[in-house]
Amino acid sequence: MGDPRLAITRRELGAITSEKTIVLALLIQLFIAAFSSFLVVGLVSLYDPGSVSDGQIVTVGVAGDASESVEDAVRSVRGSRARFFESRDQAERAFENGGVDALLLANQRDDDRIGVETVVPKGSLRTTLIVTQVREVLEALEREERVARQNELSATPVNLPPEVSASPYFGFTYTILLPLLCLLPVFISGSLVVDSITEERERGTFELLRVAPITLVDIVDGKLFAAVVLAPAQVALWLVLLTVNGISISDVGLLLVFVTALTLVVVSGGAGIALFFGDRQRSQLAYSTGLLLFFASLVFLPEHPSSTIARLAIDSAAPISFISVAGALVVGALCLGFLREFARRTGKDQL
Numbered sequence: 001m002g003d004p005r006l007a008i009t010r011r012e013l014g015a016i017t018s019e020k021t022i023v024l025a026l027l028i029q030l031f032i033a034a035f036s037s038f039l040v041v042g043l044v045s046l047y048d049p050g051s052v053s054d055g056q057i058v059t060v061g062v063a064g065d066a067s068e069s070v071e072d073a074v075r076s077v078r079g080s081r082a083r084f085f086e087s088r089d090q091a092e093r094a095f096e097n098g099g100v101d102a103l104l105l106a107n108q109r110d111d112d113r114i115g116v117e118t119v120v121p122k123g124s125l126r127t128t129l130i131v132t133q134v135r136e137v138l139e140a141l142e143r144e145e146r147v148a149r150q151n152e153l154s155a156t157p158v159n160l161p162p163e164v165s166a167s168p169y170f171g172f173t174y175t176i177l178l179p180l181l182c183l184l185p186v187f188i189s190g191s192l193v194v195d196s197i198t199e200e201r202e203r204g205t206f207e208l209l210r211v212a213p214i215t216l217v218d219i220v221d222g223k224l225f226a227a228v229v230l231a232p233a234q235v236a237l238w239l240v241l242l243t244v245n246g247i248s249i250s251d252v253g254l255l256l257v258f259v260t261a262l263t264l265v266v267v268s269g270g271a272g273i274a275l276f277f278g279d280r281q282r283s284q285l286a287y288s289t290g291l292l293l294f295f296a297s298l299v300f301l302p303e304h305p306s307s308t309i310a311r312l313a314i315d316s317a318a319p320i321s322f323i324s325v326a327g328a329l330v331v332g333a334l335c336l337g338f339l340r341e342f343a344r345r346t347g348k349d350q351l
Contacts, residue, residue, distance in 0.1 A: 004214040008222025012196060013230070025188055029181060029238060057081055058133040061100035063091040064107040066114045073141035074104070080133050095119060101130050104137065114145065173247055178313050179306035181238045182255065185231035186263045187291060190270035193227040194287050197274035220275075220343045224267055224336070231263040232256045250315035258312065258325045262305060264332030266291065268339040275346055 056079055062070050063085040074082035083100055085091035094100050103119035118134055121127050197220075236256060239249050249255070270287050277283040298304055301324070303311075308324045311317045 004212070005218050005222040005225065008219060009226040009229075012223055012226035015196075025184070026234065029184060029234065030241075056129055058102065058130050059083055059100045060134065060137065061085055061091045061094055061103045062106065063088050063103070064105045066106040066108045066116075067104075069114060069144065070104050070106040070116065070137070070141060073137050073144060076140045076144075077133065077136045080137055092119075101126075102134050104134070114141070116141070174310045174313055175306070178242070178247075178249075179309045181242075182235050182259050182309050183262070183306070185234040186259060186266050188234075189227040189231045189263050190266040190287060190291065191284065192230070193223055193267050194270045194274045194283050195280065196223050196227075197271060198278065198280040198283050201278055202280060216343045216346060217340050220271055220339065224264075224271060224339075227267045227270075228260065228263050232260045235259045249313050251312040251317065254317070254322075254325055255309065255312050258305070258308060258328060261325065261328035261332040265328065265335050266294075268332070268335035269294070272339050272342055275343060 058079060059081045060074050061083050062074065064070075067084060071082045071084060074080045083094070085094065088105055091100070091103050091105065095103050101121070103117075105117040105119070107115050107117075109115050116138065118138075120130050120134060200219075236252075239252055239255070243249055269290060273286045273290065274283045277286060295305075303318075303320045303324050305324065305328075308317075308321045311321045312325075
């Protein structure tokens with residue numbers, strides 16, 4: 001007779017195709033990874049609308065007694081063109097007639113500050129581009145005013161790092177798309193093990209396992225192994241598809257190790273929740289809530305897991321990145337140990 005845990009693992013992997021939600025999630029990820037080179041263009045337009053505004057000229061109407069400063073800011077932003085008006089009424093008529101895309105009504109306040117009232121069209125795709133351009137104009141105005149009034153400061157500010165030009169496609173791919181494709185399988189594996197354990201109880205199949213020569217620890221081990229191997233297998237496939245689409249990925253081995261460690265943590269937590277609550281509804285609710293709180297708490301770490309994934313992928317890992325991978329492995333092993341001890345104390349006769 002073979003190892004009963006492997007038999008349970010094979011049964012769990014074979015039953016995945018019956019989980020329609022899981023299959024749908026896998027197909028969506030497969031579609032995103034397989035056609036990432038095409039989808040990334042559209043997704044970046046939502047992530048950074050300004051990235052698709054090249055060649056588009058936004059005409060900004062400027063009026064008010066502080067319009068000279070605003071005109072300089074408009075001219076400094078690529079893709080923006082200023083049109084001066086003597087009065088607010090003239091500017092508003094030009095806006096209503098479509099002569100300008102947006103209005104910036106700038107006036108000097110009593111406290112020597114410049115107040116800028118912005119008028120943009122109602123919602124549309126072009127409005128998004130206009131708002132993006134106007135925001136850049138206002139940021140340019142703020143920078144110019146800060147530089148012009150630096151002598152009025154009572155304290156020396158910290159020097160800002162020099163600005164660097166970066167492709168929004170590069171940033172989106174490695175800081176949004178890749179972490180998403182690496183972390184989603186982790187979440188799915190946790191949900192899968194919750195469903196697997198609670199369904200055993202709801203269908204009464206644990207009654208059959210009580211007479212089998214295996215322990216609850218063996219059952220949990222088998223289900224855990226199936227869920228843990230599934231996540232890195234998915235991520236490996238997504239990385240291959242991303243590479244085929246021309247997206248270079250470095251440190252693939254460490255990436256898979258990191259994903260496996262995170263999966264071990266999440267799956268162990270999910271299995272513990274399922275054993276504790278028993279029914280599917282409460283277990284899934286507790287798992288989802290716990291998962292959100294867990295990942296929200298990770299912002300207090302020196303480096304968030306999504307940053308670790310991005311750094312490993314672009315071959316720019318810092319010492320803290322390797323510490324994060326090692327830490328995830330240690331936490332995963334501890335979670336597995338706690339879960340096995342909890343299962344041993346629970347025993348299948350108490351289910």
